[in-house]
Amino acid sequence: MKNYFYGFLLIVLPFTLCATKTTENALVLQYPSPAEIWEATLPLGNGRIGMMPDGGIDSEHIVLNDITMWSGSEDTEALHPEAIHYLPEIRKLLLEGKNLEAQNMMYQHFHCGGKGSAFGQAKDTPYGCFQMLGDLHIRYSYPNNDPVNNYRRTLSLNEAVAYTCFQKGNTKYAREYFASFADDILIIRLTSNKKKGINFELTLSRPERATISVKNNVLQMEGQLNDGFNTDKGVRYLTKVQIINKGGTLLSDDSSISLDKADEAIIFISTSTDMLDKNYRVSVDKLLAKAGETPYKRLKKTHINSYHTKFDRVELNLGKQNNDLFTDERLKDFQQSNDPSFAALYFQFGRYLMISGTRENSLPLNLQGLWANTVQTPWNGDYHLNINVQMNYWPAEVCNLSELHKPLLHFTQSLVSSGAATAKTFYGAEGWVAHVITNPWHFTAPAEHASWGATNTGGAWLCQHLWDHYAFTQDNVYLQTIYPTLKGAADFFLSNMIEEPTHGWMVTAPSSSPENAFYLPGSKVPVYVCMGPTIDVEIIRELFDNVLKAAEILDIRDKTVEKIKVAKPKLPPLQISSKGYLQEWLYDYEEVDPHHRHVSHLYALYPSNRISPYKTPQLAEAARKTLERRGDGGTGWSRAWKISFWARLHDGNRAYKLVKNLLQPAIDKKTSMSGQGGGTYPNLFCAHPPFQIDGNFGGTAGIAEMLIQSQDGYIELLPALPDNWATGSFKGLCVRGGGEVNAHWKNKQVTSITIKSHANHTFKIKIPSYARTIKLNKKKFSEQKEYISLPMKKGDIAVIVIDSFSH
Structure with missing residues (x-):
């Protein structure tokens, strides 16, 4: 192994960074002590692998992760061929208003075969579970028992590097950690300002299914996860840990490696599975060898440079x-x-988590993103299609990370084959369908319990992301590739909806409004199963519209297009209750829980755009009353969703109130849950509870929605700016049509806008009422304009300066 002299400057740099004040514009998470709970540790990742160090002094625990650590396999029992025989009777009961009887029949017969998701305990079933990779433990020894001073634990969002620094007596210790974007390996560097100051023992473990060994001073852990059938087809993994030391003595036994009296140590962790890499063993060794032959300075520099290409696209300055x-x-x-x-820091933390948690050619972000600390992750750490995985990707386009949308887009298209089998087996329908839950093994069947598993618009909701990527990129070649998936999703509903008896509307049956129940008139028995819940109507109408728009752009004329034109007018309208709020169901049922965390019937307000204060003021007012009725509480992701709801209603102060609700501390001094759900953990992870990452992404998307909107066919700046964000700026937020926007404002009034076009497109910009004059590329307009249109070619830049009456 080659030896490198890293230089005195490199040794003292971490001490300087930890001992002095952070620069005023630095984006950092920083803490005065080691993490006492996992939800206080610092997340690092490169989109494939990650780690979370706790910064312990005598003993450090670092949880390791790989996005492909999934148990389970294709569930050959999921298709339940007997279910379809009960579908006619279930529909008959629903048409007769006998929802409870229909529900009971579904509970017995209309669900997946096998165990499904095993009610969130599926690590040893075919459905499977996302799992932690393992635990890295480092036990340090020091020459004396001097007390610890000047402790600081930091995560730099600007660098994607974490630091732990402290002092014992006259000796300063520093650690650096990062998941290299350039070299695809986990790296930890340990330094001291004293010669021979680094002493530690390192072990690797996992709660189950792990074999530990040491060869040539390289620590190794390998194993195979359960495929659910107890065969030899589960995901295999391999992890290797190597120490490159400067000075000192490297020792090992059967299950650990240790270093004694070294001046410096670099720990490399190389890991992979065979889910997406059949040559995973070769890959692990190659990555480890390459990193070991590269100077640390270069490893860190190339990592930061690679990270900057994504993170530095967007800036938000609120002070x-x-x-x-x-x-x-x-x-x-x-x-x-x-x-x-702090809101700006939280916004950028969400972007950091997306960059660190997903990459273009890997699996989508799951319920915990990339990070988990158990083998039985809550709710299996899977992909919930009734909002959660979609919320994970809400920031992707607007926050200038469009290429990181691709894992979800590719995954959506990968569900078509399974979804077609589910459509035929359960409904005798054409096209493809996915329900509420799915996994890397393409589970699309109704889940094991109809109260939450019957919703059949999960796949159609994913199709909204397929369209959004086109709306933001204007890539017609891409649109051509997704058209069959959009068409297939529409074909399912065209061949599966039935006519309800009162108005002759075309509706889904059976279905449900995600996880919320209602009472039938004269009854107090909770019922979930229904016909045509509002969210289904909204998603299907949007899907139909997108298929028609795509067909027009691509000049396609097919049977699906003609059927949509006939069926679309027969969809139910959005209905307003006699009490003024938007109805959640086809009929104005009484909710079991008026404050339910799901507000699914406002899908048309956000993420869709059928409800708008400008275009549909009555529906917007009904949406407002719905939100007032629901309240501002809920789980973490629910609070995050409400930020965007209020932003779409142009109520900045109310949206900001939800930002504060989302950021309520979820842990009290005794590290127990305080309050009822929701909030944010010390490391800024979102509490469902427990930890669920969708709230982080929903919060970031909500803040972006407060600053810029483009869903109504024009760009609107600061549509929901709260009073206490009176002055600020942003750079690099994106709009539909393929535009990238910078803006400055003062006293809540926009002063300048810069638009860069990434496609040939005519952008329409809403000019605020306070504008006295505007300058477009230095050309002055004194007449009042509500909108201006900018025909732009790819690469063009337009600068608009606004002089307001108050300036």
């Missing part, structure tokens, strides 16, 4: 970052203080 306070203190103080920059 100077208050880096005099630790992050857990800022989180608590945010409830009472005016700290706009």
Whole structure:
């Protein structure tokens, strides 16, 4: 192995960084002590692999992750051929208003075969479970028992590097951690300002299905996860840990490696599975060898440079970052203080998590993104299609990470074959369908319990993401590739909807409004199963519209297009209850829980755009009353969704109130859950509870929605700006049509806008009412304009300067 002299400057740099104040604009999470719980550790990842160090002093625990650590396999029992025999009777009962009887029949007969998701406990079933990779433990020894001083644990969002620094007596210790974007390996560097100051023992473990060994001072862990059938087809994994030391003595036994009296150590962790890489063993060795032959300075520099290509596209300035306070203190103080920059930090943390948690050619972000600390992850860490995986990708386009949308887009298309079998087996229908839950093994059947598993618009909701990627990129070649998937989703509903008896509307049956129940008139028995819930109507109408638009752009004329034109007018309208709120069901049932966390019937407000204060003011007012009725509480992701709802209603202060609700501390001083659900953990992970990452992404998307909107055919700047974000700027947010926008504002009034076009497109910009004059590329317009249109070619840049009456 080659030896490199890393240089004195490199050794002292971490101490300098930890000992001095962070620059005022740095985006950092920082803490004065080691993490006591996993939800306080710092997440690192490169979209494929990750780690979460706790920064312990005497003993450090680092949880390791791989996005492909999935148990299970294709569930050959999921298709339940007997279910379809009961479908006619279920529909007959629904048409007669006998929902409870229809529900009971579904509970018995209309569900997947086998165990399904085993009610969230599926690690040893065919459905499977996303799991942690393993635990890395580092046990340090020090020459004396001096007390610890000047401890700081930091995650730099600007670098995607974490640091732990502290002092014992006159000796300073520093650690650096990153998941290399350039070299695809996990790296930990340990340094001290004293010669022979690095002493530790390193072990690797996993709660189950792991074999540990050491060969040539390389620690190895390997195993195979359960495929659910107890055969030899489960996912195999291999992890290797190697230490490159400067000075000292490297020792090992059967299950650990240790280093004694070294000046410096670099720990490399190389890991992979055979899910997406059949040559995973070769890959692990190649990555490990390449990293070991590369100077640390170059490893860190290329990692940061690679990360910057995505992270630096967007900036948000809401004021100077208050880096005099630790992050857990800022989180608590945010409830009472005016700290706009903390919202900007949280916004960028969401972008950091997306960049770190997913990559173009891998699996989508799951319920926990990339990070888990158990082998039985909550809810199997799977993909929930009734909002959760979709929310994970809400920031992708608007926050300038369009290529990171691709894992979900590719995954959606991969469900078509399974979804077609499900459509035929359960409904005798054409096209393809996916219900509420899915996994890497393409599970698309109704789940094991109809109360939550019967919703059949999960796949159609995913199709909204297929269309959104086109709307933001204007890529006609891409549109051609997704048209069959959109068409197939529409074919399912065209061949499966039935006519309800009161108005002759075409509706889904059976279905449900995700996880919410209602009472039938004169009854107090909760019922979930229904015909044509509002969310189904909204998703299907949007799907039909998108198929028609895609067909027009691509000049396609087929039977599906003609059928849509006939069926679309027969879809139920959005209905307003006699009490003024938007109806959640086809009939104005009484909800079992008026404050339910799901607000699915407002899908048309966000993420869709059929409800708009400008285009449909009555429906917008009904949506407002719906939100008032639901309240501002809920789980973490529910609070995040409500930010975007209020942003679409142009109520910035109410949207900001939901930002604060989302950021309520979820842990009290005794590290127990405080309050009822929701909130944010010390490391800024979102609490469902437990941890669920969708709230982080929903929060980031919601803040973007407060700053810029483009869903109504024009660009609107600061549509929901709260009072305490009166002055600020952003760079690099994206709009439909293929545009990238920068903006500055003062006293809540836009002063300048820059638009760069990434496609040939005519952008329509809403000019605020306070504008006295505008300058477009230095050309002055004094007449009042509500909108201006900018025909732009790819690469064009337009600058608009606004002089307001108050300036």
